[in-house]
Amino acid sequence: xxxxxxxxxxxxxxxxxxxxxxxxxxxxxxxxxxxxxxxxxxxxxxxxxxxxxxxxxxxxxxxxxxxxxxxxxxxxxxxxxxxxxxxxxxxxxxxxxxxxxxxxxxxxxxxxxxxxxxxxxxxxxxxxxxxxxxxxxxxxxxxxxxxxx
Ligand code: TYD
Numbered sequence: 001x002x003x004x005x006x007x008x009x010x011x012x013x014x015x016x017x018x019x020x021x022x023x024x025x026x027x028x029x030x031x032x033x034x035x036x037x038x039x040x041x042x043x044x045x046x047x048x049x050x051x052x053x054x055x056x057x058x059x060x061x062x063x064x065x066x067x068x069x070x071x072x073x074x075x076x077x078x079x080x081x082x083x084x085x086x087x088x089x090x091x092x093x094x095x096x097x098x099x100x101x102x103x104x105x106x107x108x109x110x111x112x113x114x115x116x117x118x119x120x121x122x123x124x125x126x127x128x129x130x131x132x133x134x135x136x137x138x139x140x141x142x143x144x145x146x147x148x149x
Contacts, residue, residue, distance in 0.1 A: 001091050001092065001093050002089070002091045003072055003075065003091075004068075004070040004077070004088055004089055004091070004094060004096075005088075005089055006079065006086055006087070006088055006089075007028060007058065007086065007089055008085065008086060009022060009027055009060070009087055010027065010085070011085040020084055020085040022058070028087065028110060029056070029089065030056045030112040032110045032111070032112070033111060033112060033114055034110075034111040034112075034113065034115060035108065035109070035110055035111070036108075036109050036111070037062070037106055037107060037108045038098070038101075038106070038107040039105070039106045039107075041066075041105060043101075043103065047097075047098040047099075048068075048096045048097045049097055049122065050096070050120050050121055050127075051092075051093055051095045051096070051120075051121045051127045051130075051131075052092055052094075052120060052121070053092060053093065053120075053121065053130070054113070054119055055092055055111060055112055055113050055116075055119055056089070056090065056092060056111070056112040057089075057090045057109055057110065057111050057112070058088065058089050058090070058109070059081060059087060059088045059098075059107055059108070059109055060081070060087045060088075060107070060108045060110070061081035061082055061083065061086075061105060061106070061107055061108075062084050062107070062108045063084070063104060063106040064082075064101070064102035064103065064104050064105030064106065065081060065082035065100070065101075065102045066080075066081055066098055066099065066100055066101045066102070066105050066107055067079065067080055067098070067099050067100040068090075068096055068097070069096065069097045069098075069099065070090060070095065070096050071096075072093070072094055072131060073093075073127065073128050073131025073132065074131075081107070087110070093127075093130060093131055095127050
């Protein structure tokens with residue numbers, strides 16, 4: 001597991017307006033299978049509060065700003081996202097909390113897999129247990145996939 005880090009994305013500066021772009025595996029370290037976005041977040045509201053067993057994501061503040069606090073079970077860090085050409089890479093088994101959304105903020109999320117509710121860990125104590133041995137957790141999830149369907 002890799003601790004979250006910021007990715008500087010290409011920015012094509014133009015007097016007509018700037019442009020940024022991401023391409024699979026080139027600008028971000030996975031193939032994108034899903035894109036969603038958070039918007040109209042009320043002032044003071046929190047999002048996230050979970051980890052994913054097997055999902056990589058990149059978060060980009062397309063408009064406005066937000067803070068993302070990430071936690072790998074040992075270390076915790078808060079990133080400010082406030083530029084549309086910077087993404088925050090978040091690996092599997094990282095607890096994340098999004099806060100301090102500015103008014104009108106839009107956060108784009110690029111994800112490596114389709115939506116799967118069973119891949120969420122929403123209990124922090126369970127996350128801490130899994131963070132001690134994330135590989136075992138993914139193996140058990142694959143073995144028990146039929147039980148979850
Ligand atoms: P959730 O991932 O908990 O949001 P966040 O981490 O940004 O606070 O998702 C909120 C709700 O939206 C939850 O009921 C599941 C649903 N959802 C989907 O149906 N598809 C998706 O791709 C995502 C990300 C969420």
